[in-house]
Amino acid sequence: MRTDPTFYPSPKLAMEAPRETYGYVVNLCTDGSMPDALSVVDLDPRSGAYGQVVHQVRMPNIGDELHHFGWNACSSVLSPMGGHPFVERRFLVIPGIRSSRIYIVDTKPHPTQSRIVKIIEPEEVMRKTGYSRPHTVHCGPDGIYISCLGGKGANGDETPAGIFIMDCESFEILGPWEMDHGDQRLSYDFWWHLSQNVAMTSEWGTPRQYENGIIPEDLLSNKYGHRLHFWDLSKRRLKQTIDLGPSHQMALEVRPAHEPNRDYGFLGVVVNTENLNGEIWLWYREDANVGDDFKVKKIIDIPAESADPADLPDLLKGFAAVPPTVTDIDLSLDDKFLYVACWGTGELRQYNVSDPHNPHLAGSVHLGGIVRRTPHPSGNPFHGAPQMLEISRDGRRIYFTNSLYSTWDDQFYPESGMPGVQVLVHADPNGGLRLDPDFYVTFEDGYRAHQIRLEGGDCSTDSFCYSSV
Template sequence: MTIRPDPTFHATPRLAMEAEPEKLAYTLLLSPDFSQPDALAVVDLDPKSATFGQVLSTLAMPHKGDEFHHFGWNACSSSLSPLTDHAFLERRYLIIPGLRSSRIYVVDTKPDPRHPTIHRVIEPEEVFRKTGYSRPHTIHCGPEGIYVSTLGGGGPDGTDGPPGIFIMDCQTFDVIGRWEIDRGPQDKHYDFWWNLPRDYMVSSEWALPPQFEGGIVPEQLLSNKYGHRLHFWDLRARKHVQVIDLGENHQMALEVRPAHDPVKEYGFVGVVVDTTNLEGSIWTWWREGGQFHCRKTATIPPEPADAADLPPLLQGFGAVPPLITDIDLSLDDRFLYVSCWGTGEMRQYDVSDPMQPKLAGSVHVGGIARKTPHPNGKAYAGGPQMVEISRDGKRVYWTNSLYSTWDDQFYPGGVPSAMVKADVGATGGLTLDPTFWPEFPQGYRAHQIRLEGGDCSTESFCYPSV
């Protein structure tokens, strides 16, 4: 607890863009065969440092088999909301859930941000007992607490009741309880985010645990059994207010990215694959006349490929789907970055007009068939996956692993850890930095990235930019 608000909290997106650039990244590492504990790596991002691009430390957890996936800060710019009584929190703790174990780690990044320590471990029994949920997934810091979405309900396979969101105390880190009062027709979960002043939340759908934990289930996918809906919620009433079905062929609606400026009532969602043609798509949703609407605004086609270059899962199609597994929006709401994990492409769209995204930049690295090496000549297995943008919008970082069992299906040759950096041109465009290549410990795969001082996929702003 500080006497004044944390200086890394900013009232508006524009003020956050003017802050000091990031100097450290926190990157999750998972052990795909559970032979060692998952870990958190600290990477030097300061170009003036003698250790730029190197791993400064690695914090291993005390348990095995957690399957780290997504994580987030205990507090962020949402703490400056006029409705909160937590304005003096610090952006200090990282909340790291184990997607497979349902265990949650609270990691302290102070007093030495380069060498974080474990502050508390929340055992899965506490999550089960207080919420009835399992498989914690996405972390968002809200004005009054920490919000945690889940992918599973109760029972051994997570199908005893639907998944949902629960709240943790942002100071003690105790699990408080379920968030939803009225969930309506929502029965699957993935990502969620909100517009705090406009008082609404949007959430998306991936799958239930039996559909993802052992790998993708082709029969389920081809019969359109994965998630394909968006859900809209009254944030304060904790009530489901509207559902939009994108069409059952639009399988796996994953990351939702609302505009950062709360004046703007729109956002984006990425769809992994269209089962009728293997294309990926970007959709724009918006609110007008008290109702939410959604439209497909960009598509990315599959790439033809020789069956000999494809894993068994794709050989019958003779093509590589782009597989949009992550998207991220710059703080000025100008550029949307789209990870095409299958084709090995990172796309940059100018979304100044959110209804007409325009391709502004693209780089290739990795990919199922392309196998494009990094500019330094080293092999990059997997494809662009979890993407994070610097607050000033000038640098983009990403990793290469999706989920252990899915990695093995699409990239059977293995997905050793990789994290890369691309520089953004003044008017758009991407250039991979050939000097940035952290060497992570052997046996790990790299997943999500968080930036010291906040980043574009965690911050919620309560005031409009001027």
């Protein structure tokens, strides 16, 4: 027995590791004609099947809406406090956000032989955790953490949403993570500063506010989430909550710095209802040696683009503008570049955040978009816009797909049907982006494409326990 070679002590060592040769993409079917699926894509340029789907795992149920999935284990198990030194990065934990069902998929002995080995039904999730609508999966040093967007009750809003823990070897649900919720009720993303014993969680809305599409009245009344929570990771108690202000609606993705001795990170805000801008906020400590309190400040404003109402979906006609709609962000392993998906305007932005307090735009590409509808450089159409991002460990490649959430797809892009596509962007180490004209992955008719995971780990999977030298 030995430690899995895809577990890396530091971000620098992960960046020096071999490149990815396979990727995993979840596909969802919105009309109920097929079950959702996991597709395996060949990412090895030396392969004759490069850029093609080489395997597919179909789920046995209809209507799961597979969403943010993750590995059973990652580099965080190398923590001196970890209890699973010989576990493998082998299983994918795939939640259905609409069904509350969870699938465990074994990727060994080879990605093209991936198969379902366990199914956890929604009744078990609720019985053992009190949560519903499982959303984000993170592998920690002591188990698998899964955030949920709903609590108890038919509408999932009778009790707070939160996080539960699953054993990373048996996949048994252990129970809810929180010992004290404080006044936290909404949930979305979460991550941590492992070495500083701090976890962060963000907010979207109640299931009523997203399952059937965005509710314009709730958005304009600032009723979606706009707070960032900081927790004592070991005591599992809420320590600090920062309210960004009611107009900063849907504070979603959290991306802490990868270097374990850094105590800052980035938060994406979908829209500011005062001006329709998209935003990036920074959390930080002024003096890490004094107290535990964090501060936040807005560091990036992305303006809305004016548009002819005739070119807009019904949801946006009254604004005569397209909001950037920041739906995903991702941070390279060297903490140098932050990538921002603007799902409304059809833009992928690259910011140099080497100085996190003073970022600057380093690169940009356009693809799709509500009004622009920029085609792929191959000449193929691209419906939707850059949405789920995944960065290679060496920071040279950014893969992205186009679907956000089924009902939201239909509101923002009502005429497209959102056929699933995955594309590739090349990143210059000094800044700058270029779409690959030859990499254009399509999925089976009827399937949309969402989260991506890379063989051996990626920039939104791993947590590192040792500083780079």
